[in-house]
Amino acid sequence: MIQVKEVSKSFHKSSASNQVIDNISFEVKKGEIVTLLGKSGCGKSTLLNIIGGFTTADSGNVFVDEHKVTRPKRNCITLFQHRNLLPWRSVQKNVELGLEKEDLSVQERRVRALNAIELVGLKANAQQFPHELSGGMQQRVAIARAFAMKPDVILMDEPFAALDTFNRYHLQDQLLKIQEKEKSTILLVTHDIDEAVYLSDRILIMSAHPGKIYKDLKIELSKPRDRTTNDFHYFRKRILDEFELSGIQNPMEYMI
Template identity: 55%
Template sequence: MNDVPVIQIGNLHKSYENKGKSEQVLKDINLNIRKGETIAILGKSGCGKSTLLNLIGGFLTTDTGQIHFKGEEVTKPGRKIVMLFQDYGLLPWRTVLKNVELGLENTDLSSDQRREKALYYLNMVGLDDRLDRFPSQLSGGMQQRVAIARALAIEPDVLLMDEPFGALDTFTRYFLQDELLKIQKQAETTVILVTHDIDESIYLADRVVIMGSNPGQIIREVPIDTYKPRDRSGDDFQHFRKLILNEFELIHSKPSIEFNI
């Protein structure tokens, strides 16, 4: 893993207008992310996780502070940072193959080259036998794999994932988490994952970024330096699980103040 940051976030603040008042969503976010690293941004609903992801992707602009990608300031969406959403975003009238080819159509690639690249990534996610199926003919897990293949076919440097497995059943979610580990290792893509699932963050990430709320801010970064794939029942896994749970208890506890007179 390269130690040079591919994403640099410095002194970032973000607010929204609500009923004529400014509400701060993110406060003083500072974070460096290395090439090939998988980062999990973990926090409760409303802490600004998705806002941060949209800022990294260039879909929103900062109030103050900056985000740099490979040394260049992020001011708009680009092909090298791709967002993968929970709802898959597949076009129902296009086949699996044509959905994956979608992001390649406004490029210099020929139709044969587009097909070859789409096939490569569909094979990577294990769907090369579903090329002519339509999204309605696929399970939710398969649809998500098509969405992953479509994102990877663009060959981004950074893949942003906003609760990508949240709508799936437990067994499908575990399967896709394993698939993501294999794909990320093979493609060497930097992954930034937003989640509220502690176990998912420990299983997938090289580093867990814990966020507090009101306003959203980074409370702690936890390196997960054990081997992958990880044993969900192992002592190391339980150690990190307890550590992170304790951190959330500290974040949300209200200390009492006693006066001795």
């Protein structure tokens, strides 16, 4: 579903050049949940933005559903690290935003939006405006907007980082339910090892300067997963060990 082929990217400032991504290649199959896990600044968001069609790679190509990515497309939605809500629109109207170009009646659009709002636990807040909500609640609105669009591919950049543990766990479960129902393909960026093990079919561990895929790790545990089992702890430990082997110092800083 997603093919990343030999993608490299540098940013230039005056005479200096900063190579952020170096020759990254991987694939995500239809219906898979794959996580990019790595240190702050290793190029996760840059890579996601290239896959979403918002940034151009210096070399290499990305294909989504066998079409070369040259710009953002409706079937591949990016949920950005910083929620992008329109302050003058209510929660419901923000969620409806992504549906406005679709061939839906006003009533259908409303129902789709309200269903997604309910999934993220904000039914009572549907008519409020972003400034009336906490940061975590605003993030849930952005998540609802992505869910409401039912895209084939969702690219998520640390979608749950601003949430408290209970909401994070709840939304992780909602994500798994929606993904199972819609058979969506999900590429997720996170710092959180626990979240990566809970959600992912595969984890791509990135090393930094320049960003590369250091390890492609399959999480062979059936879902739904139990965070308290030995198998779950085995994978957490395995990832911590991989960070050490990759030369990335202090893996604990990736745990939130």
